[in-house]
Amino acid sequence: MSAESSEASGRPGSAWDGEGPAPQRWDEVDRLVSAWRHERPDLDVSPLEVLSRVTRLARHLDRARRTAFAERGLETWEFDVLSALRRAGTPYQLSPGQLLTQTLVTSGTMTNRIDRLAAKGLVVRGPDPNDRRGVLVRLTDSGREVADAALTSLLKNERELLAALPDRRLGELADLLRELTVQFESE
Amino acid sequence: MSAESSEASGRPGSAWDGEGPAPQRWDEVDRLVSAWRHERPDLDVSPLEVLSRVTRLARHLDRARRTAFAERGLETWEFDVLSALRRAGTPYQLSPGQLLTQTLVTSGTMTNRIDRLAAKGLVVRGPDPNDRRGVLVRLTDSGREVADAALTSLLKNERELLAALPDRRLGELADLLRELTVQFESE
DNA sequence: GCCAAGTATCTTGATGTCGAGTCTCCTGCC
DNA sequence: GGCAGGAGACTCGACATCAAGATACTTGGC
Incomplete structure (x- = not known):
């Protein structure tokens, strides 16, 4: 994987070209990736765009399910x-x-x-x-x-x-x- | 969300039309969804196509990271x-x-x-x-x-x-x- | 300036998970 | 048919996590 992935621009929403709908809001992973690109410009951190989101989304889901199920004991x-x-x-x-x-x-x-x-x-x-x-x-x-x-x-x-x-x-x-x-x- | 999502056919690989490359292999979630459609045909279980995969993928990732990091103490x-x-x-x-x-x-x-x-x-x-x-x-x-x-x-x-x-x-x-x-x- | 409500962190007790090891039983090879 | 290696489930100890509550401090309104 190269550093020229769709996320290399440093902003979310790879398909946005300055026209059409506004770009999506940043999420924590956008901030995380942006921070790494500043701190470690020598590394290609693009894998995190996908895998950190998977991990974080799973944790959010886990919390949501926990509280939803808890209502039913x-x-x-x-x-x-x-x-x-x-x-x-x-x-x-x-x-x-x-x-x-x-x-x-x-x-x-x-x-x-x-x-x-x-x-x-x-x-x-x-x-x-x-x-x-x-x-x-x-x-x-x-x-x-x-x-x-x-x-x-x-x-x-x-x-x-x-x-x-x-x-x-x-x-x-x-x-x-x-x-x-x-x-x-x-x- | 309707029951007519791209996964309603009961086989993975929504874009496959009988020609071109073979469909992807089934994963555990395909089996899980297929089983639910048989047992609970009254429910639309398509949300699981996405969210169960997120959860399971996160668990696999967690295991992979755990063993990889463990090598470094x-x-x-x-x-x-x-x-x-x-x-x-x-x-x-x-x-x-x-x-x-x-x-x-x-x-x-x-x-x-x-x-x-x-x-x-x-x-x-x-x-x-x-x-x-x-x-x-x-x-x-x-x-x-x-x-x-x-x-x-x-x-x-x-x-x-x-x-x-x-x-x-x-x-x-x-x-x-x-x-x-x-x-x-x-x- | 004071107080109520909010915020930041820590404490505590209960609990679920892991990993390594154990025991029992099965399978295939000789 | 006996034996070695594998497979399935369980035991046990260590430990990380959570939720709820406690404590200390800050902030905004009056």
């Missing part, structure tokens, strides 16, 4: 697990290992999560009939209700966050992000 | 703070409050981080001459060296992650992400 991590089981379809059960790859946590964390969800009666742990090492985690009726209700309100919130962009651009954004994620999932 | 959170101070420019000092907005953590967390960085000799805490409530955190020479070295290797790693996309598309991606982040930063 639900923790974000609880939804992560319950929703994975819910969308697996009947009989709504997965192994801890499958849950790991879907939620991107370590096995110790997942054991702990399952324990607490089981204590709340949202899931039950059972043996895997085909592998005596294995365990199958299954959603209870109560857990399914919680997952369904939470998904509906999550989507409502997230739709509002995306209202700033038309569908066509959201599709482009999804495609661009996919190209970055596939690298992490290839093994 | 550095924690991700240490770099977050040191780099904010470094790019502030001489005399490399900021208040805890300014560090909060840059790193998106709570004040308790920042107090703790500064304590530990000070114990390692990477920053020093001093009084704010203009506000006796305030504190100024300043980078030591040692802290500056650590920050500079870590930034260089961070950028090297991240450039590789972005190599899959040409500069023009990275610029588009940065612009799209900016439009989502500004909403969180407006107050």
Whole structure:
């Protein structure tokens, strides 16, 4: 990647040419990148234009979800697990290992999560009939209700966050992000 | 947002029309969205195409950075703070409050981080001459060296992650992400 | 000048996560 | 069929984070 990327001009909104709509507002990452270009003009910091925004946006999302779920007495991590089981379809059960790859946590964390969800009666742990090492985690009726209700309100919130962009651009954004994620999932 | 977004077809790569290059590989989010469309056909889950990818990509990035920094004996959170101070420019000092907005953590967390960085000799805490409530955190020479070295290797790693996309598309991606982040930063 | 409201930072307690190690069981090779 | 290596889930200790509240100071209105 060269230093002549679309952001090299030092202002946001690569497509703006002085006419048409005003340029977008600066965000924290614009300030961050601009500061680095001043302090370290020897480095090409353009990767941060994308990756710092991903990290920061994820943190904002995390906060928004945390407070939204909290109103329903639900923790974000609880939804992560319950929703994975819910969308697996009947009989709504997965192994801890499958849950790991879907939620991107370590096995110790997942054991702990399952324990607490089981204590709340949202899931039950059972043996895997085909592998005596294995365990199958299954959603209870109560857990399914919680997952369904939470998904509906999550989507409502997230739709509002995306209202700033038309569908066509959201599709482009999804495609661009996919190209970055596939690298992490290839093994 | 309607259910007729570019992703409604249920396969990734909205621009693919059956000719030209093959469609991209599916990622976990494609599977996730496809599963929801089967289980909850009554809901429009298209927001997840974007936001679940952001969350997951951030987690992958987090892991990659964690292991990369660990080779240098550095924690991700240490770099977050040191780099904010470094790019502030001489005399490399900021208040805890300014560090909060840059790193998106709570004040308790920042107090703790500064304590530990000070114990390692990477920053020093001093009084704010203009506000006796305030504190100024300043980078030591040692802290500056650590920050500079870590930034260089961070950028090297991240450039590789972005190599899959040409500069023009990275610029588009940065612009799209900016439009989502500004909403969180407006107050 | 004083007071109320606001701001900046720190303290505390609860909690979730990680990473390394352990135990059990499976799989394929000889 | 036995054994080595791998895979799946769990245990445990260390630790970073958060939320809420406490403390000290500042600011603006009167």
